[in-house]
Amino acid sequence: MACARQPDHGTPARDGAPVTLTIDGARVTVPAGTSVMRAASEAGISIPKLCATDSLEAFGSCRLCLVEIEGRKGTPASCTTPVADGMVVATRTDRLASLRRGVMELYISDHPLDCLTCAANGDCELQDMAGVVGLRAVRYGMDGANHLAAEKDASNPYFTFDPSKCIVCSRCVRACEETQGTFALTIDGRGFASTVAAGMAEAFMDSECVSCGACVQACPTATLMEKSVIEKGLPEHVVETTCAYCGVGCSFRAEMQGTEVVRMVPSKDGGANEGHSCVKGRFAWGYATHADRVTTPLIRERITDPWRAVSWEEAIAFTARRFRDIQARHGRGAVGGITSSRCTNEEVFAVQKMIRAGFGVNNVDTCARVCHSPTGYGLKQTFGTSAGTQDFKSVESADVVMVIGANPTDGHPVFASRLKKRLRQGARLIVVDPRRIDLVRGPHVQADFHLQLRPGANVAFINAMAHVVVTEGLADRAFMAERCEDMDAWEAFIAEPRHAPEAVEEITGIPGADLRAAARMFATGGNAAIYYGLGVTEHSQGSTMVMGMANLAMATGNIGRPGVGVNPLRGQNNVQGSCDMGSFPHEFTGYRHVSDDTVRAQFETLWRADLDPEPGLRIPNMFDSAVAGTFKGLFVQGEDVAQSDPNTRHVHAALGALECLVVQDLFLNETAAFAHVFLPGTSFLEKDGTFTNAERRINRVRPALAPVPGKHEWQVACELATAMGYPMSYGSAAEIMDEIAALTPTFAGVSFERLDRLGSVQWPCNDAAPAGTPVMHVDGFVRGKGRFMVTEFVATEERASRFFPLILTTGRILTQYNVGAQTRRTENSRWHAEDLLDIHPHDAEQRGIRDGDRVSLASRMGATTLRARLSDRMPQGVVYTTFHHPVTGANVVTTDYSDWATNCPEYKVTAVQVALSNQPATPAEPAGAPAAE
């Protein structure tokens, strides 16, 4: 038997004043605006339907949901009829039954009668409705005109479109418009000739479709169907879990047959996604069972030796022996570890505890160092906590949205769909990005301003925005006076004429008048929200820019309510969580400094260990120390630093100098080439724990499969710590969360039991906020008063020159994910098989480069080759590439410059030269290396 479908009330929920009506004799009270169909459904009365589903606005086309309403003529459709006070509705009468049977008879007369062999047998609403209305015979026969021979479109790698089964209910078309916002589908033709079409394209694969799966989920028949279900059959049980790709943190149902995943379906009650998904979470999960996975521990004496498969016991003993020996010879501080933003909170917590208590050092850092560490620093300085201020739903209340250095339609697609919906409702949009990203102009979305700033000019830009606000009298003085401090010095600074938009035009590249107009819109357009990405943080002034955005939000009073705020779009699934879990060398969980005696004493008491009051090494310091010969042992949890960290040559030199490098991962990655120990990791489908997304939402990750290597990753950390002489054990991941809650005020109310009960919670979750905190800083900032920080613009030392006249900036695309270790092992590579260099046609012409030519990309650090794509999305002087394929080696060219406060690398500004090349796609020197996100 197929597993149960998610509940469907037929039409969306409303939030009007209460209205009471009678349905089939029962009194029902619902909010005004609710449809009769939904009111009935909420009262347990199910009305037959086909074209209605509660994720979409009612359409009223199938005429199956007819009802009778006292005092009204005819039989109105219950999906399009709103409730009214005192209304008396009948949903079951002989007349209605006969009408519904007639409707179904017409549908079935043009539908293949192959239910028993249909892939959707048991999961088809058309089949269900035939049963519900009691259809027993079809009078019309199948001989007349019909669509039964219509050809199937199997071009998409993940789903098929079989028009012979289509009832033209338009749910797919509406899902693509309303839920996804891509508008890839239309209904072609009229009347009997009506058919669903993928726009002007012949096939789905050639259309605008981005394979989000919304139409597949909305389709009530087998017309749009996952290929995995066609191949394997319907799932029979469900495990609720969380996507492991980006920081949106979508909730999913892993729909299973025994121990095999049949499909991933977004959960309608998922707090972050509310039933929507993107192509990665929905379809690109096959890497979890890919043949490349390493499932047994491997060790070797030297990195030139072949790997030897060993038992867990031998691998743990080998590692502990090496680390102990290193510490005996070189001191305690000669070892350390890097935690992963791909792993659960519980796994990260266990690793940092192993390092602090088991290794006895604070040499722990996380991959967030290379992406969002400036967010943590900047927001803590200004607001008092290292996290975004809003939930995603907040964007539904925004009137002006400013997107800075982020490309949500590719990087955070499910959030982008929410944003586009709000924009279609009339919210205004300011895009600040050197590239013309899709949001600038798309179906029914058009940015009011595209401020095409020069890479590296962020702080000059944000200061100019604030300058306009302050000098034109647009500041929210009441908010500033009541809620903030240190504004006098900031105001005096920001009002200086050198920050005027016109004065910084040369630096920003943005016409002063445009910047001024955008600032006015931001300050006066109602609720104004900032969303930003790595185009903000991965700069030498990343932290300054974060503080600059916080200043602007405070100066305009846009903090502390829905629709406003400063919101980092986090790259990896658990970046927020890995930072929360004490992964930075200077902080315990909840961002408390290791030098704080009171906090450290709590940890020492519970952990029964002496802890170092001095901060440990950051990742770049670890690498520098390794090259200098003072750092010898490194444990790397689920990260590929040899690919993802900047200046590959230096990273490789550091890794090559280590006496013991331990890599825990799914695949033998580039870093493993330097490793002495490889410990097999678990995929998200095997993990038991929690991820924390970009809105601080703690979501449960539940194991659909047993851990393939035989152990959970937190168990491995416990065993290694124990072998190092520090006994550490837990009975379950839930116990680890209990310890996190006991030690971390913002997590005090979090437990697996509460998460299972509430679905998810956003921290802070404690006695003051037992159900979590969707919007922060409502009545006061976490640090008391919001603090204005002076944000002086300092140009990066990386400059374009005669030899390196172009600026390279990097980003990612929808179908691939970061270094591509997972997505490259799925059909997603059909959309993006190689990284390309986008270059403005004028820059290309000057160099004699044509579209598709192979070009060399050289910086002061190194060179690589890739194919060029001429693109007028680029401004002149700036080139762009993605970094999903190791062969491209984007980090061969990135520099050592980094954020002054956090050492986050300056990935987004590299001076380069581009020239025609006849070399194959191999980085010149050294090998491998896409930039991190």
Ligand code: SF4
């Ligand atoms: S998969 Fe998504 S983008 Fe493609 S047609 Fe369906 S709803 Fe539209």
Ligand code: SF4
């Ligand atoms: S493909 Fe499915 S959802 Fe779309 S019109 Fe046909 S039956 Fe309805």
Ligand code: SF4
């Ligand atoms: S938006 Fe992010 S979290 Fe959601 S399905 Fe896509 S990759 Fe996964």
Ligand code: FES
């Ligand atoms: S469900 Fe109401 S008209 Fe189709």
